[in-house]
Amino acid sequence: MADTINQDLIKTDLYDAVNGEWLKTAKIPGDHSTTGGFTDLSDGIEKTLMADFKELLDGKLEPQNAEMAEFKKFYALVSDFDKREKDGSQPLKPYLERIEKLNGYQDLSEQLADWILTGLPTPFSFDIDSDMKHSTTYALFASGPRLFLPDKTYYEKDNKAAAQLMPIFKDMMTELFKQAGYDQDQATAIIDNATAFDQLIAPHVKSAEESADYSKMYNPRTLDQIAASTDKLDLKTAITTLVHGTPETIISPEPAYFDALSDLLTDDHFQLMKSWMLVKTVMGLSSYLTEEQRQTSTIYGRAMSGRKEARSQEKAAYDLATGVFDQVVGDYYGRKYFGEAAKKDVHDMVVKMVNVYKKRLANNTWLGKATRDKAILKLDKLGIQVGYPDKIDALYSLFKVTDATHGGSVLSNVMTFSRIRSEDDFARWNKPVDRTRWEMSAATVNAYFHPFHNIIVFPAAILQAPFYSLKQSSSQNFGGIGAVIAHEISHAFDNNGSLFDEYGNLNNWWTKEDNQHFQALAQNMVKEFDGIPFAGQTVNGKLTVSENIADAGGLSCALEAAKGEADVDLQAFFLNWAKIWRQKATPEREQLLLSIDVHAPAKLRANVQVQNLDDFFNTFDIHEGDGMYKAPAERVKIW
Known part of the structure; x- marks a missing residue:
């Protein structure tokens, strides 16, 4: 059907003249926060590919290459909902136990590079991109971590959005911890500690407005300067292990964060940081577990965006498989x-x-x-x-699925692929940039x-x-x-x-x-x-x-x-x-x-x-x- 354009309205409001009739009848799907434009195209592609990949799983469509054959195996694994229910929280336990076993910063320091490659949370982040002053070579970047709330401006006193969102976040995390085997008191203590650490971080990271100014991104620091940001963790050994070399320069888009790091990583704050790591891990990995855990893990995000319901099981499996x-x-x-x-x-x-x-x-x-x-x-x-x-x-040729018969779970495969991706990224350091x-x-x-x-x-x-x-x-x-x-x-x-x-x-x-x-x-x-x-x-x-x-x-x-x-x-x-x-x-x-x-x-x-x-x-x-x-x-x- 051709669009109805209100010619008279163009002089008053072009957007409403073109889209007014559509806006009157358009419905936002329950699992969406938007409809129209870009979203409609994405939905159309999703419908097409879900139909194709059903044929792939049913054996009616042959994989065209080895990478597509592995994708088929992974899609089958994430779509085996009975297996995911049987696995329960078991796949998550080793990661939580690894955090729980930390008795001090030294314990973390000794395994920091492996910890980062595993994909466990740290109160800073490292990544690789082209050097902003020598763009033909990949450089190491060091930044602060993501906050629980969407932006540091939400942490300002009397922020109404934060007052609405933080109780929802805490309730969701309480449920997720209980589903992972913690009792109510344990969950409450961990979440209170974690949010206290998050509050300490907030003043030192950049807001969205500050991050939008690229002229303030390039803040080169030496390896020794970054390492001196804290005496609690051996950042120097971690960095040289990650990139298999010794960077002369590390670019920090958030230098103020590293200036504050020694004040954040104190003995008094260790339990707060440990709790923050547990919250980040449970929040980030629960969607790969049972249906109840996946649904629960969407509550906070849905509250932020206004989505009325979580994605269906089938669509969530499609999202996960196609995302990896x-x-x-x-x-x-x-x-x-x-x-x-x-x-x-x-x-x-x-x-x-x-x-x-x-x-x-x-x-x-x-x-x-x-x-x-x-x-x-x-x-x-x-x-x-x-x-x-x-x-x-070539990265994707390294993705080999460990299926259920060989003890593989959705989460164990996701974490394996995530590690391969991280190792591939860090291996780019100091190599020529591939613009293609x-x-x-x-x-x-x-x-x-x-x-x-x-x-x-x-x-x-x-x-x-x-x-x-x-x-x-x-x-x-x-x-x-x-x-x-x-x-x-x-x-x-x-x-x-x-x-x-x-x-x-x-x-x-x-x-x-x-x-x-x-x-x-x-x-x-x-x-x-x-x-x-x-x-x-x-x-x-x-x-x-x-x-x-x-x-x-x-x-x-x-x-x-x-x-x-x-x-x-x-x-x-x-x-x-x-x-x-x-x-x-x-x-x-x-x-x-x-x-x-x-x-x-x-x-x-x-x-x-x-x-x-x-x-x-x-x-x-x-x-x-x-x-x-x-x-x-x-x-x-x-x-």
């Missing part, structure tokens, strides 16, 4: 449902958008020539990944730009209607996937991406004057969104500035590309732009995202960005007095 074998599933999906012809077509579209961007940069009036030339060079070096990788990552490596499954409805690698990635899953279809007009496609493609290109020149050069190095390639001008324009974008009322709260313009700059640049460039086609139809362009942001969400999810998400709410992405484009006002004959009108002087134009 994500690239294997992506390879299957991409080859079967996307194919080489579409891969080439979309790649050509990306190249076309890059060329539009180059042309705009060449004609830019506020950048000096030196900065312009460097920006164009950055586009020349931009890596493009479309559809799915040429081959499955995919970090997202082709079956994921998303796209991204990686500033450290200077690459843009468009998985097959997003390359379908309404974003992209050979049945849509060129203007519809440019208003959909064209704007998304240009959005990702724009990330190379947003307030974060602009800090990195053509190789992905953190390197100031701007003249001082150009940079000052850009910062002023970026501040205009902060102001445009900051304080807009939404879902009973307001938008944080600083938190969302990078994505808003990318939206603005993407939409503007896609518009120019659409205008270059023979069948240009600007109404279709703007209407499809509004359609791709169609979304209905629970109030809880909307409020959560306002606190932690770097993207503006979907409706505002649709409405505010078009108000910065002169063609929008001309296309729909919008004038002063109309709800969608914005005076020319207030229209934010950056790229």
Whole structure:
């Protein structure tokens, strides 16, 4: 059925004009917190793949490769619900016992590297990514841990969301501990200690807004400096064991956390930390056990997002299996449902958008020539990944399932694969960066730009209607996937991406004057969104500035590309732009995202960005007095 567009309403509210009829009837499924747009595409892929994988389990579909054969074994294991009930909490016990046996920091210190590889919680995290100043080499990063509440801002006095969420969290954890064999008093004591430790951590980690500023991520420290953060744990030995070498530099996105680590890891806090580890472990691993434990483990997350019910057993098994074998599933999906012809077509579209961007940069009036030339060079070096990788990552050839007849459980297999993945990650340290490596499954409805690698990635899953279809007009496609493609290109020149050069190095390639001008324009974008009322709260313009700059640049460039086609139809362009942001969400999810998400709410992405484009006002004959009108002087134009 064709969408009903309320033409009269466009002048007042583009998003409602396009999506109003749909919003009246759209229902959020009980196990979802949103419906529409991206969610509908994900649901469609899930339905398709669940049907295919049922045939795989039934022997009607043959695995195309060894990795898919292992996926089949794992899917069969996670779908054996009777076996999971029989196993009960037994698979979890060895991990809890290992934590319970700790009598002091020394006990943990002696096994710290193995502890990290096993996947047990620690009050800090290490990971590998390309060095922000030497992007051709993988470096070690050191950060703080995740908090129990969604963001450090929830720990501020009188935070209403925290007052609602923390009792739900404690009740859920009490139930999970009881299901794992602890009595009520034990559970209460552990949870009280754990939340006390969590409160101690909170002031020293970054908020979502602070984390959104990449300019403050690069804080190099020596191995000795990181090791000196605490005298309770031998971080030096742990790190050198993990990476099989001695890093001269470790990058800490959260240096204040390591400055505070010695105050957190004191003898008085040992029992608090131990309890925190138990809570993290029970919370993280209960979903791999019985149905009762899986259902219970979703209570807190559902309260945060407003989902009314947990995923069904079958869907949860699908989520788990496809999550562990994500690239294997992506390879299957991409080859079967996307194919080489579409891969080439979309790649050509990306190249076309890059060329539009180059042309705009060449004609830019506020950048000096030196900065312009460097920006164009950055586009020349931009890596493009479309559809799915040429081959499955070799990592997945190491995933061998231990089935039930050989004593394997869902949890034991998950932990084995997690360890293999961690060992593979740490083994990358100091090796050359592979810019062709995919970090997202082709079956994921998303796209991204990686500033450290200077690459843009468009998985097959997003390359379908309404974003992209050979049945849509060129203007519809440019208003959909064209704007998304240009959005990702724009990330190379947003307030974060602009800090990195053509190789992905953190390197100031701007003249001082150009940079000052850009910062002023970026501040205009902060102001445009900051304080807009939404879902009973307001938008944080600083938190969302990078994505808003990318939206603005993407939409503007896609518009120019659409205008270059023979069948240009600007109404279709703007209407499809509004359609791709169609979304209905629970109030809880909307409020959560306002606190932690770097993207503006979907409706505002649709409405505010078009108000910065002169063609929008001309296309729909919008004038002063109309709800969608914005005076020319207030229209934010950056790229």
